[in-house]
Amino acid sequence: MTDRLRIALAQLNPKVGDIAGNLALARQALSDAAAAKADILLLSELFLTGYFPDDLLFKPKFVDDAMQAARDLVADTAGTGVALILPTVWRDQTGLHNSVVVAENGEIIATRLKRELPNDDVFYERRYFVPGVLQEPVTIKGVSVGIPICEDIWHPWVCDHLVQRGAEILLCPNGSPYWTNKQHVRKELVRARVAEDRVPLLYLNQVGGQDELVFDGASFAIEPGDKLVFQGKSFATDFIVSDWVDGEDGWTCTNGHVTELTTTDEAPWLACVLGLRDYVHKNGFKQVVLGLSGGIDSAVVAAMAVDAFGAENVHTIMLPYRYTSEDSLKDAKDCATRLGVRYDIVSIGDPVDAALEQLAPVFGNRPADLAEENIQSRMRGVVLMAVSNKLGSMLLTTGNKSEMGVGYATIYGDMNGGYNPLKDMFKMEVYRLAAWRNAHVPGDCLGPAGEVIPQNIIAKAPSAELRPNQTDQDSLPPYPVLDAILTAMVEEEKSIAEIVALGHDEALVQRIERLLNIAEYKRRQAAPGPKLTPKAFGLGRKYPITNGYKDRTIG
Ligand SMILES: Nc1ncnc2c1ncn2[C@@H]1O[C@H](COP(=O)(O)OP(=O)(O)OC[C@H]2O[C@@H]([n+]3cccc(C(=O)O)c3)[C@H](O)[C@@H]2O)[C@@H](O)[C@H]1O
Ligand SMILES: Nc1ncnc2c1ncn2[C@@H]1O[C@H](COP(=O)(O)OP(=O)(O)OP(=O)(O)O)[C@@H](O)[C@H]1O
Numbered sequence: 237m238t239d240r241l242r243i244a245l246a247q248l249n250p251k252v253g254d255i256a257g258n259l260a261l262a263r264q265a266l267s268d269a270a271a272a273k274a275d276i277l278l279l280s281e282l283f284l285t286g287y288f289p290d291d292l293l294f295k296p297k298f299v300d301d302a303m304q305a306a307r308d309l310v311a312d313t314a315g316t317g318v319a320l321i322l323p324t325v326w327r328d329q330t331g332l333h334n335s336v337v338v339a340e341n342g343e344i345i346a347t348r349l350k351r352e353l354p355n356d357d358v359f360y361e362r363r364y365f366v367p368g369v370l371q372e373p374v375t376i377k378g379v380s381v382g383i384p385i386c387e388d389i390w391h392p393w394v395c396d397h398l399v400q401r402g403a404e405i406l407l408c409p410n411g412s413p414y415w416t417n418k419q420h421v422r423k424e425l426v427r428a429r430v431a432e433d434r435v436p437l438l439y440l441n442q443v444g445g446q447d448e449l450v451f452d453g454a455s456f457a458i459e460p461g462d463k464l465v466f467q468g469k470s471f472a473t474d475f476i477v478s479d480w481v482d483g484e485d486g487w488t489c490t491n492g493h494v495t496e497l498t499t500t501d502e503a504p505w506l507a508c509v510l511g512l513r514d515y516v517h518k519n520g521f522k523q524v525v526l527g528l529s530g531g532i533d534s535a536v537v538a539a540m541a542v543d544a545f546g547a548e549n550v551h552t553i554m555l556p557y558r559y560t561s562e563d564s565l566k567d568a569k570d571c572a573t574r575l576g577v578r579y580d581i582v583s584i585g586d587p588v589d590a591a592l593e594q595l596a597p598v599f600g601n602r603p604a605d606l607a608e609e610n611i612q613s614r615m616r617g618v619v620l621m622a623v624s625n626k627l628g629s630m631l632l633t634t635g636n637k638s639e640m641g642v643g644y645a646t647i648y649g650d651m652n653g654g655y656n657p658l659k660d661m662f663k664m665e666v667y668r669l670a671a672w673r674n675a676h677v678p679g680d681c682l683g684p685a686g687e688v689i690p691q692n693i694i695a696k697a698p699s700a701e702l703r704p705n706q707t708d709q710d711s712l713p714p715y716p717v718l719d720a721i722l723t724a725m726v727e728e729e730k731s732i733a734e735i736v737a738l739g740h741d742e743a744l745v746q747r748i749e750r751l752l753n754i755a756e757y758k759r760r761q762a763a764p765g766p767k768l769t770p771k772a773f774g775l776g777r778k779y780p781i782t783n784g785y786k787d788r789t790i791g
């Protein structure tokens with residue numbers, strides 16, 4: 237029995253599938269925990285495989301390798317004095333489990349299984365895992381410790397059971413991705429569990445980007461009495477060591493450190509920067525390239541890229557055609573100068589005109605329309621992909637959620653690119669965050685301070701400049717209206733009648749619904765980008781491409 241515990245939480249950035257790399261991170265954490273004389277080290281959910289390994293879990297060899305790495309790490313605990321709580325994939329006679337093994341002195345002292353397998357939105361754990369039954373606490377260094385795994389704490393009965401069975405303290409490993417307000421949602425959830433069960437709960441989350449998900453860390457602990465006793469960093473790795481004593485009121489923390497949570501403006505910016513950085517780096521690239529048009533979307537993506545990689549790793553290219561305005565040329569150059577990035581001008585005039593000339597006999601006497609316009613966009617895509625191939629930089633694409641919602645982007649043209657930081661950000665949010673970034677340099681960002689996105693770019697009317705005097709509002713309603721309708725339709729799944737009842741024009745709502753539905757094929761072929769909202773395009777929103785449904789709540 238002990239009345240003191242030192243607990244280390246390793247808030248790290250594992251890479252999915254990189255079992256050897258993740259094992260190395262875990263070994264470093266174990267050695268740091270031993271150096272800090274910690275009694276217990278907790279790692280985040282499915283640490284050695286990374287969260288979430290998807291169909292890698294269908295490969296028996298992958299599971300074997302992960303379990304072997306787990307056994308290797310267990311052996312490493314010998315002589316450290318540290319009890320390790322290692323969340324890992326585990327196969328037993330009942331099937332494959334999302335589980336933890338608890339190890340001390342080089343031996344496994346317990347395994348515990350996740351009971352509540354999340355299966356909504358971006359989660360589909362039931363595709364792979366067998367759920368555990370309600371689990372017992374584990375006695376570690378004489379203390380009864382409950383180990384609910386992530387989704388387990390989203391349902392009261394798992395913690396209730398652990399505490400009824402004697403758990404004095406709850407240690408919860410998580411793979412919990414970021415979206416709007418999620419940090420506060422988690423905190424309210426843990427406050428509720430602690431109020432119900434009257435024992436402290438330590439919440440450890442992983443950090444880092446994994447394809448379309450961004451894990452924001454922000455690990456924390458709540459004590460009975462609704463006390464936040466520590467709060468780790470957001471969107472950055474952290475190693476949190478806390479001391480606990482057992483007194484009349486149970487276990488209390490004696491040395492917690494509270495880092496401020498990110499604000500509602502800073503969080504989406506940091507999510508985009510971290511998602512972008514990890515996608516590019518974890519896929520073996522160091523540099524990025526993008527078309528800089530003098531418009532807001534490419535300016536914001538350029539600023540995010542500089543924050544992620546530093547100016548020396550960001551290459552911008554202006555690709556003018558005859559409809560490109562003097563203002564666009566000036567604004568693009570001004571933006572590149574402020575960000576300190578390489579800026580080239582590559583004209584698409586001759587290649588577009590050559591294509592039009594060669595196509596003339598095929599097009600015949602049909603009037604000029606989108607076909608000619610889209611050649612400009614596609615020629616830009618050709619040039620940018622050539623630079624990507626030659627210089628080894630990944631091409632970034634810039635279509636925001638409003639544009640991707642209604643298909644206002646050219647497939648195989650400006651949609652070319654490996655990653656899209658704005659994929660889940662409505663246009664009005666892009667404007668808002670541009671203004672915010674001009675006034676702040678967020679934590680861990682490598683870009684300069686000050687007005688990095690020229691005010692003129694924020695103030696002018698958005699235009700694709702594919703024909704003379706074009707503006708986005710020739711084809712679309714004003715963005716505040718479009719964003720409100722798409723929010724109701726996509727994020728809230730409201731019916732046409734419900735959206736019209738919010739005060740929107742009926743014909744417009746019906747038109748947006750049609751555009752949304754017929755653009756599904758574009759989104760299915762679009763680059764991944766970070767999920768920022770509870771309902772993003774991409775992972776978690778599964779609509780058919782071939783779709784005959786029509787909402788007839790009106791008309
Ligand atoms: N269900 C389906 N499954 C597979 N393919 C399907 C399809 N429906 C159409 N298609 C194909 O898609 C083609 C139409 O799509 P697409 O070629 O993209 O052309 P489209 O969507 O007609 O035009 C692109 C739009 O994006 C706008 N825009 C906004 C901002 C920037 C830029 C820019 O380029 O810089 C462009 C531009 O003004 C225009 O309104 C059809 O010709 C057909 O081949
Ligand atoms: N003249 C251009 N030079 C370089 N890239 C361009 C040019 N025109 C378009 N692009 C690329 O195509 C993307 C889509 O164009 P779009 O007009 O939608 O965005 P934007 O110009 O950045 O912003 P806005 O919509 O406010 O004009 C741009 O973000 C940019 O990456």
Ligand SMILES: NC(=O)CC[C@H](N)C(=O)O
Pocket residue numbers: 281354359385386387388390410411412413
């Ligand atoms: N990995 C999990 O079980 C995560 C599920 C949980 N609802 C979350 O978003 O945090």
